[in-house]
Amino acid sequence: MLLNSFRRASSAWGARGFSSTCLRRGPDISRKSRVIFSGIQPTGTPHLGNFLGALQNWVRLQEDSQPEDVLIYSIVGWHSLTLPQNPHALAVARREMLAALLAIGLDPKRVIIFHQDDNPHHTDLSWVFNCITPVGKLRRMTTWKARLATSRNAKDESEVDESMLNTGLFTYPVLQAADILLYKATHVPVGEDQKQHIELARDIGDNFNRTFRDLFPLPAYIATPTRRVLSLKDPTSKMSKSSPDISSRILLTDSEKEIRTKIRSAVTDSITGVTYDPATRPGTSNLLSILGACTNEEPAVVAKRFESKGHGDLKADVADAVVALLERPRTEFERLRGEEAYITRIAKEGVEKAMVRSGATMREVRHSVGLR
Incomplete structure (x- = not known):
C-alpha cells in the first residue's frame, strides 16, 4: 500500500532530517494512533496545480489508508488573514473550498474535513507555542519572505521591505505547527516548499516535550509525488490564482473550450522537437509534467512519445488529458457549490469530530503548562 511505503520513507526522513530534533522520537506512536493531517487555504476554486498537487494526493491517501488510520484535512482560514482579504470574497472562497474537497472525492464519512477557524483550539495552542518559540527560528523561515515579496510584486526576496511585515505573517509557521500537533499528527503531506515548516513543527513539539512532558509525536513529512505545476504563461513561477493573467492557470470550473484555449496559448519555446529539460525548456517541460501527472507517468517517459512530434501534438494531448x-x-463542484445547507452541515459535523480530538490535547497541554 502507498501509505506503508510512506511509513518506511518517513523513518528514513527522520534519520536524516533538518535539525537535531529529527533524531528524537517523541512519545511512542502505536500503529493505531497513526494520524495524517494537512491543510489548505480557502482560495476558492482550486486550479490545476492545487488539484495535481495536494488535493489528488489527499484522495490517494484516503484510498490507500488502513481502517485504523485517521485522516484529517482542514481549510485553514486563519492563515488566509496573513495577507489582506476582501471579507465577502473570503467567505465565498471558504465555502467553495469545502465544496471542492468533496467534489474531488474526499469522503466525510472516512476523513475529518473541517474549517480550522471554527475550532478555537488552534489559536489556543498557537499562543502556547508562540511563548516557547525563539524569534530567531522564525527569522530563518523563508516562506513568509516569499509571500511578502509576491504580495508586493517584488522581483525577489531581496527587495522585500520588512517594515511591511505583519506579525501574523511572521508567526504563521507557529500556527501551522499548532494545526499539526493539535491532533498529534504523525504524518503531514505537504509540498516541497513546506518542508521547513515541518522541521519547525518538529522543533516546537520537541521543545514542548522536553520543557513540560512527552506529549507530541514528531510528525514526518510526506512528499507530494506530483511535480509542482507551473504557470502556463511564465513557466519560471508556480501556477497561481494571484497572477493577473487568467490564461496562466486552469481552474476546476473552466469549460473544455477554456482549457483547450489556455493550453494552446501556453508558453513553450522555438526549439525543434519535444524533450524534457526543466532548466533550458521550462515551458515544454511543464506541459510534459502536467501530462505525466494526468497519466501517472514520469515526464521524461512521456517525452519519448513526442520525439518525432511537435508542440502542437503535445498541447493537444495535454488538453485531452486535462479535460478528461x-x-x-x-x-x-458545480453541483455542490449551490448546496449551501449541505456544505454547512458537513463543516459542522467535521469540526465537531475535530474538537473531540483537539479538546483532549488541549486539556493535556493546559495541565502540563500549569493552566489547570
Whole structure:
C-alpha cells in the first residue's frame, strides 16, 4: 500500500532530517494512533496545480489508508488573514473550498474535513507555542519572505521591505505547527516548499516535550509525488490564482473550450522537437509534467512519445488529458457549490469530530503548562 511505503520513507526522513530534533522520537506512536493531517487555504476554486498537487494526493491517501488510520484535512482560514482579504470574497472562497474537497472525492464519512477557524483550539495552542518559540527560528523561515515579496510584486526576496511585515505573517509557521500537533499528527503531506515548516513543527513539539512532558509525536513529512505545476504563461513561477493573467492557470470550473484555449496559448519555446529539460525548456517541460501527472507517468517517459512530434501534438494531448481528468470533479463542484445547507452541515459535523480530538490535547497541554 502507498501509505506503508510512506511509513518506511518517513523513518528514513527522520534519520536524516533538518535539525537535531529529527533524531528524537517523541512519545511512542502505536500503529493505531497513526494520524495524517494537512491543510489548505480557502482560495476558492482550486486550479490545476492545487488539484495535481495536494488535493489528488489527499484522495490517494484516503484510498490507500488502513481502517485504523485517521485522516484529517482542514481549510485553514486563519492563515488566509496573513495577507489582506476582501471579507465577502473570503467567505465565498471558504465555502467553495469545502465544496471542492468533496467534489474531488474526499469522503466525510472516512476523513475529518473541517474549517480550522471554527475550532478555537488552534489559536489556543498557537499562543502556547508562540511563548516557547525563539524569534530567531522564525527569522530563518523563508516562506513568509516569499509571500511578502509576491504580495508586493517584488522581483525577489531581496527587495522585500520588512517594515511591511505583519506579525501574523511572521508567526504563521507557529500556527501551522499548532494545526499539526493539535491532533498529534504523525504524518503531514505537504509540498516541497513546506518542508521547513515541518522541521519547525518538529522543533516546537520537541521543545514542548522536553520543557513540560512527552506529549507530541514528531510528525514526518510526506512528499507530494506530483511535480509542482507551473504557470502556463511564465513557466519560471508556480501556477497561481494571484497572477493577473487568467490564461496562466486552469481552474476546476473552466469549460473544455477554456482549457483547450489556455493550453494552446501556453508558453513553450522555438526549439525543434519535444524533450524534457526543466532548466533550458521550462515551458515544454511543464506541459510534459502536467501530462505525466494526468497519466501517472514520469515526464521524461512521456517525452519519448513526442520525439518525432511537435508542440502542437503535445498541447493537444495535454488538453485531452486535462479535460478528461477534470470532467467529473468539475461537474460535482458545480453541483455542490449551490448546496449551501449541505456544505454547512458537513463543516459542522467535521469540526465537531475535530474538537473531540483537539479538546483532549488541549486539556493535556493546559495541565502540563500549569493552566489547570
